[in-house]
Amino acid sequence: MDSAKQEYAVGPVQSFLPQIGRVVTAGNLELAIFRTSDGAFYAVENSSPHPKGGPLAEGIVSGHYLYDPLYDWKIDLRSGEVQAPDHGTVATFPVSLDGDIVKVSLQQAVFQS
């Protein structure tokens, strides 16, 4: 089934620095994974909704907000929503912790290009 979701391990907690994003590739999808200062993890597609695109992983993280590295758009990591006055949305993916291992939930379809 194309739409089936599955959890994929992306590495141990320690391989993610607090407030610094990390790029994770999953099939033909590139994710940016963030560990916020309260220990929570968020995953978004590593592609800015800005018309000129660009990566997100290198942005500055503050609380659960991300300031994108190229255009300084403020993005809510929880919903993927770009904050006013700019607008747009980034795809977000559920993340869970299995003991020490960070797992992202993805459609299996991303691996079938």
Add this chain to the structure above:
Amino acid sequence: MTVEREKLVLIGNGMAGVGTIEQILKLGGAYDITIFGSEPHPNYNRIMLSYVLEGSKSIEDIILNDRQWYEDNNITLHTGTTVVRIDEASRQIVTDNGMSVPYDKVIIATGSNSFILPVPGSTKDGVVGFRDIADCDAMLAAAQQYRTAAVIGGGLLGLEAAKGLVNLGMDVTVVHLLEDLMERQLDHTASSMLQAELERQGVKFAMGKQTVELTGEERVNGLRFSDGTELQSDFVVMAVGIKPNVQLAKDSGITVNRGIVVNDYLQTSMANVYSVGECTEHRGTCYGLVAPLFEQGMVLAKHLCGASTQPYEGSVVATKLKISGVDVFSAGDFTETAEHTVISAKDEWKRTYKKILLRNNIIVGAVLFGDVTESASLQKLVKQGTEMTDEIYGEVMGTGCCGGGSAKKGLSVETMADEEIVCGCNGVTKKAIVDAVTENGFTTVDEIKACTGATRSCGGCKPVVEQILQFVLGDSFQESAKQGICGCTTLSRDEIVAEITAKGLKTTKEVMNVLGWKQAEGCSKCRPAVNYYLGMIYPDTHEDEKESRFVNERMSANIQKDGTFTVIPRMYGGVTTPEDLRRIADVSLKYNVKVVKVTGGQRLDLVGIQKEDVPKVWEELDMPSGYGYAKSLRTVKTCVGSQFCRFGTQDSMGMGAFIERKYERLDLPAKFKIAVNGCPRNCAESCTKDIGIVGNDGGWEVFIGGNGGIKPRIADAFCKVKTDDELIEICSAVIQYYRETGNYLERTSEWVERMGLENIQNVILNNEDNRKELAARIDFALAQVTDPWKKMLNDDSTRTALFEKARV
């Protein structure tokens, strides 16, 4: 099942037309919308072209609705397509590329064209108007290539164009037919104050000159005036006025006078065809500013959505010039006639001027120069045709005679209609602002700006927004809340630095907690700033916070727009060796570097390296980091100097390399560039560097505060020294003083102007103890720095986390 919606076609993808569509969408209008625009761009903020030219905004910054917006709202957009006719019989519109599109309703919003003087030579190359992105691009390109420019027309647009070109480094003369600038908005007094101010800013004027010919072959090379005199010029901007763009309406048989004639509901003479914006003539007037166009758009949108609306009855226009440091405002009548009573006040020392015109004791017009704080109240008073009273007089003339003036501030916004446009640039109504305050609990102008867009463009509406805030919030409003370093705090840089020292705060987190930041972890503006201040205050103990660094500094390489990185090896003083060049070439080949670029600062940019390869590139280059990404010393540009040059009196290469080695790696408030020349011929261009050093027969001459970037500035002569040791001590003291007093991201060009050259000279030249202490402090800080590339290569876990992609 889909319901057939009525087809609405908008001709003209500009500010008025798209503004109207935005209103229709807000009102939930059920139309199937198609938009045609001649320009290749989506809808942008034309007003801000002046900022693009001035260099403070890019074209991307001024896009109002990107293509996604059209898609999101199911609007079919045809850019680069000009509509040539509306065919009433078949109810179709026809385009230049042969499309026919059926319609139920049409809005014409074709704006205006620049008026080009019909004089011989006006079609030569190098002559442009100032209207759209293409014109703006032409001006930016001309400034790269040519030196002199003439702007014909001393109105709002001409002056903004002239200032923009001056900022781009051109020698600019404004040619004006009359003796007064902006004669349609200002009286003689305000106009001459304006001219004097602009002359101070570097604009030249040729007043009372009628241009009769543009000379030159293919390309323009000068202007000839009716009095026989000439002006040499490589480039000409025509800003003499605008012409409503009515060709399409004419060709379709719609009644046209100067503009397309409409009634109070914006209906043209053709059924189902409406017109808004600059192309429109309403009650005999064509408007050339956005506020009236948004007012028209609002009425039209409501009309098209079947909502009840007052008819459009014309607008009172107010003007503000968008040139920094020049505050001019005018509203309503400004030239006095016998029937006016005039109240005026001129202050030659403060360079301010204020004039209010009354007719039968009703306030009908106002002019302000130099201090425009009263502009909002005056605009309201004129608009409402208010009668002058002692109270109002006291308030607007600021005599303070009756006291309590400020308590009355809310007066005019109280009576303002909900639908009235407060921010003309962005079409924001009073109601939208009031709603933002009451529904979201916003209390500052910044929050209102983020939510509604008001004050985002020219800023002219800020006083009214503040008054609305005050009116709605009453006592809970803090008089124009003090501006902090960013939206997270109201504290200024100096206050933050003082608090850090006084309270012994050690991390950004602590600073933000203790000093009551609004957003607990700050934002992309304050985090890097606070991290810098901490490092400056505690050079030996502050643990640099990678997570508070901009990506470039965190990665020690420059991010490019496609997410690849640029690496710059250090080349001290711009000197390299054949061996190093070979190594750079080998590594570039191995890692598929996209471009090897020689930079303006005499080094090599290796552009387009994949993120995960960056550490390997450093390792294999095995050279120090060139800090092309950092807020620190970038390069020391040198000429060949006495080692080889026949004119050279000092060893500029040697001194340049020494200086670069000495000050490299240290964090500074902003990027920093130095140049060293062997003699006053100045081949390494010291006049545009933060510190420029020029060798002469008896020693060195030092210049500071130069800049070649967006706001070019020629460096100020700082001092002359005899020995190399003195030179180094002076450089150390200047850099350290800047480190300790500069605002984060403030270049020395701004710093010198803010602190005052004399003050800096006093601190450093007239006080030897002070100078030595500054030099000792920088040496202490310098002792702590290490090469970030080496450091990162030795730190496996950080390097992996930062550069390597994980895979699932």
